[in-house]
Amino acid sequence: MARILCTVPPLIGHLNPALAVAAALEARGHIVAWVVHGDRVGSHLPVAAQRYPLGAYDEAVAERYRALRGPESLRYFHEEYMVRMARDSFDALEAALLDFRPDLLLVDQHMVAGALAARKHGLPWVTLAATSAALMAAAPQFEDWLRQLLLHLQEDLLPSELHRARPDLSPHGVLVFSVRELAEAAGERAMQPCFYVGPAGSAARREIEFPWEWLNPNVPAVLATLGTVSRDSEPRFFEVLFDAAAALDIQVVAVAPEALAVKAPANVLVQPYVPQPELLQRMAGVVCHAGHNTVCEALAAGLPLALAPILGDQPYVARQVIAAGAGIPLRFGKVSVPVMRAALERLLSDAVLRTAAQRLAEALHAAPGAAGAADVIETVLAGDPTVAADAVPASGG
Amino acid sequence: MDNDNASDAVLAVVIDTIRATVSEDWIEDYEIGPDTRLSDDLDLESIEVVKLVEALQTRFAGADLIGWLSGKTLPELMGLNVGMLAAALRGD
Numbered sequence: 503m504a505r506i507l508c509t510v511p512p513l514i515g516h517l518n519p520a521l522a523v524a525a526a527l528e529a530r531g532h533i534v535a536w537v538v539h540g541d542r543v544g545s546h547l548p549v550a551a552q553r554y555p556l557g558a559y560d561e562a563v564a565e566r567y568r569a570l571r572g573p574e575s576l577r578y579f580h581e582e583y584m585v586r587m588a589r590d591s592f593d594a595l596e597a598a599l600l601d602f603r604p605d606l607l608l609v610d611q612h613m614v615a616g617a618l619a620a621r622k623h624g625l626p627w628v629t630l631a632a633t634s635a636a637l638m639a640a641a642p643q644f645e646d647w648l649r650q651l652l653l654h655l656q657e658d659l660l661p662s663e664l665h666r667a668r669p670d671l672s673p674h675g676v677l678v679f680s681v682r683e684l685a686e687a688a689g690e691r692a693m694q695p696c697f698y699v700g701p702a703g704s705a706a707r708r709e710i711e712f713p714w715e716w717l718n719p720n721v722p723a724v725l726a727t728l729g730t731v732s733r734d735s736e737p738r739f740f741e742v743l744f745d746a747a748a749a750l751d752i753q754v755v756a757v758a759p760e761a762l763a764v765k766a767p768a769n770v771l772v773q774p775y776v777p778q779p780e781l782l783q784r785m786a787g788v789v790c791h792a793g794h795n796t797v798c799e800a801l802a803a804g805l806p807l808a809l810a811p812i813l814g815d816q817p818y819v820a821r822q823v824i825a826a827g828a829g830i831p832l833r834f835g836k837v838s839v840p841v842m843r844a845a846l847e848r849l850l851s852d853a854v855l856r857t858a859a860q861r862l863a864e865a866l867h868a869a870p871g872a873a874g875a876a877d878v879i880e881t882v883l884a885g886d887p888t889v890a891a892d893a894v895p896a897s898g899g
Numbered sequence: 900m901d902n903d904n905a906s907d908a909v910l911a912v913v914i915d916t917i918r919a920t921v922s923e924d925w926i927e928d929y930e931i932g933p934d935t936r937l938s939d940d941l942d943l944e945s946i947e948v949v950k951l952v953e954a955l956q957t958r959f960a961g962a963d964l965i966g967w968l969s970g971k972t973l974p975e976l977m978g979l980n981v982g983m984l985a986a987a988l989r990g991d
Contacts, residue, residue, distance in 0.1 A: 573938055573976070574938070574939070644973055836923065838923075838924050
């Protein structure tokens with residue numbers, strides 16, 4: 503039985519897999535405590551879980567991020583969100599570590615303070631990579647810039663002998679909630695060896711009502727969603743989708759603000775929230791923003807995707823799906839009605855896309871999920887020397 | 900005047916190459932000028948910028964556009980516009 507301290511940023515897509523892994527560890531008799539922004543995610547934790555609160559979370563920073571696009575959103579996320587949160591959280595994380603005395607830390611890749619605290623105190627730790635995109639080396643200019651940013655952060659918090667080029671990736675183990683067949687489809691390799699455990703944690707969601715009787719089982723249906731981050735941001739994309747769908751003999755369920763329902767044609771159902779995993783079982787294709795969770799859920803259901811990435815890592819996730827043969831690209835801010843219509847038709851008719859999606863579904867179902875993650879963590883706890891070698895030092899990039 | 904004509908010619912080739920590289924319906928009518936930004940205005944992703952630069956490099960064998968691009972920092976890359984590409988091709 504081990505004591506494990508888990509820390510994740512207050513983002514639901516990062517919290518869900520961590521909760522699933524924690525539950526798997528607890529089922530094996532380990533004790534898991536949490537260092538999180540309690541006001542944001544405290545209600546999602548198991549009632550009995552021991553928790554250490556992090557300081558105030560600046561919602562305005564997350565708000566601004568949602569309004570950004572493309573590379574500027576990536577810069578902002580790393581600089582204003584991730585690194586700033588690391589500075590704000592480091593003292594609280596260190597205090598939690600000294601109080602709880604864990605045998606191991608579970609640290610979300612973007613919760614860098616947890617990684618630095620573990621390194622400072624010489625404790626084993628495992629990285630939780632909620633998205634496969636951040637494991638691949640980006641364009642050299644971006645990678646240089648990110649390493650400088652992380653170096654400056656480490657200079658303020660750690661003695662120089664503990665600095666690393668990529669302090670967010672644990673030398674003891676990196677758990678990725680995706681599969682190699684998808685993450686490495688574009689020919690890229692992760693910056694260091696990873697354990698691809700597949701998706702974990704979507705089962706823990708709350709019940710959501712859905713008018714199932716609306717769906718005609720004899721007409722092919724498409725789910726259109728921009729995820730929780732961007733759902734309310736841009737009506738244009740949905741308006742184009744509505745116009746494109748109106749001319750086709752299909753059904754579309756659009757996850758969009760209710761205010762847009764008045765603009766929807768009869769064959770489009772607008773719902774602010776949907777029970778996504780269950781609904782996907784009734785769909786034939788998906789139009790989305792290439793958010794990591796939605797992509798994995800759609801592919802697990804064997805569905806091809808039309809991908810209109812908006813911000814952050816979404817362009818990279820989209821590229822993986824397209825390279826794996828299961829997706830077609832859309833340009834979010836520019837897509838026209840004819841292009842959208844062609845994409846919808848192809849989603850429903852292209853057998854090659856569907857076969858690729860079904861192949862990825864097999865890989866996702868074969869992945870070990872939270873139980874596999876717990877296996878890796880127990881191996882690290884047992885001190886397996888194959889995962890204990892330390893990463894490259896910061897100098898030399 | 901000759902210089903201006905040459906500038907216009909390079910700019911026109913850059914704009915044509917952008918339309919050909921993107922090759923989507925909206926780009927045909929999209930007004931592109933020297934101040935049009937590749938990322939913020941045209942929504943080009945980094946790999947598309949690389950594709951565009953490679954296409955221009957093929958067209959202007961004498962220029963070292965790929966070398967010029969690799970010397971850019973992240974903020975400079977994010978602010979790239981059509982006029983900057985044309986200036987780099989002219990060797991300004």
